[in-house]
Structures are given as C-alpha cells and as structure tokens.
C-alpha cells in the first residue's frame with residue numbers, strides 16, 4: 001500500500017510538473033497516468049462468506065418453509081434455528097436435504113409430521129446448504145464434509 005501511494009503520489013507530481021513546464025513543448029502528450037496502479041489501489045477485496053453458496057440454495061429452496069429466520073412455522077415446518085434434531089446429526093441433515101423426510105420427528109420437544117420433499121440433487125449442494133444452516137440463525141453447529149456423507153444414498157427420483 002505504501003509503495004502504491006508513493007507511486008500514485010509521484011505520478012501526480014509528474015503530472016503537475018508536466019502541467020507547469022510542459023506547455024508549449026508538446027510534453028503533455030507524453031504524460032500517461034498509470035490507470036492500472038490507481039485501479040489496483042481502489043479495488044477493495046470484499047471477503048465472501050464461506051457459506052455463500054449454501055445461503056443461495058437456502059434462499060431458493062428452503063426459505064419458503066423454514067423461513068428467513070430459520071424459525072419454521074409452528075405446527076407445520078420445524079425450526080432450523082437452535083434445532084436439537086438438526087444439531088444432533090449433520091449427516092442425517094444432508095441426507096434429508098437430498099431425500100426429504102416423511103416420518104414423525106420431534107424437534108425441540110414438538111412433534112412434526114408433514115413430509116419434506118427432496119430439495120437438492122447433489123451432495124455438494126446438500127453439504128453447502130446444511131453448512132450454511134449449521135452456521136446461521138444463531139446456530140454454531142460446526143460443519144459437515146463431503147467425505148463424511150460418502151455413504152449417503154441418493155434415492156431415485
């Protein structure tokens with residue numbers, strides 16, 4: 001950064017000098033501001049969330065039932081926020097995103113029984129969205145890897 005600032009400063013100086021002494025001599029045509037250097041300095045690196053891909057899937061597929069805040073809808077769709085069921089078994093959660101779930105389950109003491117249809121088609125997508133969920137809505141659930149779900153079977157659709 002220091003070096004860049006120095007370069008940019010020098011360029012400004014040269015430009016100024018050229019402006020001051022260059023008139024009449026045709027020198028102004030030779031003055032070139034190194035646009036690249038200025039651009040590099042201006043390009044601020046915005047760190048992308050490691051769960052960005054999963055967040056995108058969540059917003060496309062899960063949000064309609066589990067809601068933007070992950071709280072679900074009482075009596076119909078179970079919460080993902082602070083869900084004891086989710087946090088107890090990450091591999092099961094990945095399997096659920098792939099194959100759905102349609103049996104009675106108990107989440108945080110409440111029973112749910114509506115079916116959840118399959119949501120995603122690949123393990124990569126399932127792992128991404130579950131890792132997002134495990135680390136959103138106040139959850140601090142760690143992560144699950146592709147290696148850990150290698151034995152999950154994707155049911156035929």
Ligand code: HEC
Pocket residue numbers: 057058061062063064065066076077078079080083084085086087093096097101102103104105107112113114115116117119120129130133
């Ligand atoms: C059509 C509504 C619907 C959609 C869309 C949906 N779910 Fe579900 N989800 C449910 C229902 C209903 C259950 C309870 C299923 C059961 O009783 O077997 C559930 C259960 C779960 C559970 C286990 C219970 C819990 O609350 O921890 C997880 C994890 C889960 N869903 C994750 C997801 C993810 C991730 C997506 C998106 C990829 C998703 N769901 C999309 C309706 C939905």
